[in-house]
Amino acid sequence: MEKLSENDIEKRLLHLPEWDYYDNAIHAEFEFENFKDCFSAMSRIAFECEALNHHPDWSNTYNVLTISLSTHSANGVTDKDFKLAKAIDAIVEPEE
Known part of the structure; x- marks a missing residue:
């Protein structure tokens, strides 16, 4: 998996408004009504992580819930991180 350029990362983040790029990873923070809802989302995300063989x-x-995604073997952000971020966004609906 090839590391993406900062320009590519910033362009892709335009489609993922909950996510930011810093410290060589993409990051998001999601707030839920209570611990049970947060943990439930984490459980659903865990299944997606296993399916993609990529773990946050x-x-x-x-x-x-605070999440950082990067591909350690590429020493940065790759397409794999964006696939997982999109899957996470499909699972999590953050409070406004």
């Missing part, structure tokens, strides 16, 4: 750096604190 993530954490949750009560009702907030």
Whole structure:
């Protein structure tokens, strides 16, 4: 998997408004009503991660899920990260 240029990353992020690029990864933070809803979303995302064989750096604190995506073998962001980000966005509907 080939590392994307910063220009390519910024263009792709135009279609993923919840995500930002910094520290050589794309990042998003999602807030839920409670811990149960957050953990439920994480469980659904975990199945998608397994299907794509790509796993995020993530954490949750009560009702907030923080996700960072990069492809370690490419030392940066690749198409694989954007596929997973799109899948995550399809699962998670962040609160406004």
